[in-house]
Amino acid sequence: MSLCTRGAAFCQHIFLGRSGINLLLLLTICGGLGDMNAPVLSNIKCGECPIRHRAVCSRCEGAELDILEKIKVYRSFKAGEQILWRGESMDFVASVVSGVATLGKTLEDGRTQMVGLLLPSDFIGRPGRDRVEFDVIAASDVTLCCFDRKPFENLLLVTPHLSERLVEIALDELDAARDWMLLLGRKTAREKIATFIDMLIRRSSLEGSTAQNDALTLPLSREEIANYLGLTLETVSRQLSALKSQGILQFKDRRSFEVLNPKALHDISGDDAPR
């Protein structure tokens, strides 16, 4: 299926610039074949779901959870696959169960800026909006816990636990977006990189996972990091090398590394409290 969606993207861009065709294909695929290349993980029981504590459903219990359990569908995407196109109407909302996805905007001439990073437990979609304002792309293999939009919106109306959490999530995103505006507008390349890694540390410590000795993995390629930070991939590479040669980071391979001096890193980031 990943092949198909890519094909769709292709057609779309050639013929329409944006809209109809790929939707049709997407629909066919999802309805018809299911995810052939991207294995459809069988739905995990909500009770055993690894992202339950932070996801949109975190406040729901008992009967509410049973309903969600019934209408949810897991869906997987291969790394690089496009999950949603800008301007497309969005027929589902979802939580990220595993993997990393990016929200991106692009100028006509191809310059792109990432406007959000979706890590496990993050939410895609908004009540009352059916168009996405950006592209959503799987940065790694991604599994989503999807709900058809209409049923989900109906459920929202009668489930305060759900809508409350959703408002919270939206406001958190707004705060994050504003922090990022400060970064994009005023921080140096060095500060940007430090802030980014600092954020990875914070985020990974939140996931009650095995805090395996400060070992971390970059969820993005150099180019994607550049798009997230408003830099070029060369500058990202140089700054990472600088942090490495200063003994602040140590790389095991291109993607995984250890933070030898978290304090120094945070000082460089320019943010105040460790929060």
Add this chain to the structure above:
Amino acid sequence: MSLCTRGAAFCQHIFLGRSGINLLLLLTICGGLGDMNAPVLSNIKCGECPIRHRAVCSRCEGAELDILEKIKVYRSFKAGEQILWRGESMDFVASVVSGVATLGKTLEDGRTQMVGLLLPSDFIGRPGRDRVEFDVIAASDVTLCCFDRKPFENLLLVTPHLSERLVEIALDELDAARDWMLLLGRKTAREKIATFIDMLIRRSSLEGSTAQNDALTLPLSREEIANYLGLTLETVSRQLSALKSQGILQFKDRRSFEVLNPKALHDISGDDAPR
């Protein structure tokens, strides 16, 4: 009560070392004299309120409006006055009735980035959060329609028209923040200025006001524009001069100007559709 909180914020800033003196003056004015210089406009009847059609109360009618009418208090601030301090607990929420306010974040060394611009009908404050994450400053004389936070939050719980609109507003802000991330991360100085003026045009055409022949007023100083766009004030000045000498803008004085060629301006902005 606002006086006390301001006092607290004041001490904090003096001791932490960030732009002390003007705060002292500000305190004297606000605390000592009350808002003498900033005349408290007598409350306008909600029915006659100029921002009703877009503000948080826009969906309310009849009984709901009566309640709001009863708990609202107008409050005015002089240009330059600080309305809220970052980290301060926020004991009211408000709609901007007239004037312009800015949301700003500052790095330790004084670099600042504006993360939002509040024009008439825009809303300050969020349900479920009592701390502000940025400074709010009156860019011009400002009048706010304020509600004490607690009563307002209680009202939210029983007034779907209000909470729906509030969610909408939060999501609009999120979209705006993301557009701004693209601007900050990827646009050139020239494109930034063009986008900014383009936004002013759009915003002013929304206010059903007298569309007086494309005459517009910059709501911000050069330095404030620079902070909004992630530039320096010199660059802002140069880019405005460039647009002037290219016959795209014509200035009547430093703040008010006419757009001679809106099409060219929009093309420069790099955004796609005129929306």
Add this chain to the structure above:
DNA sequence: ACGTTTCCTTGATCTGTGTCAAGTTTGGCA
């Protein structure tokens, strides 16, 4: 195992915007 491709690093150079420094205009106030 091999070639091919993709991703990453590093170097050399260029350029847009920041920085520093005068001037100039404007508006408020005595």
Add this chain to the structure above:
DNA sequence: TGCCAAACTTGACACAGATCAAGGAAACGT
């Protein structure tokens, strides 16, 4: 009315980061 401070403009120069270019290392398909 004229002075003064604040706001703005303009110029000269510096520099962070972009761009252009070359090469290296890991991943992938055959």
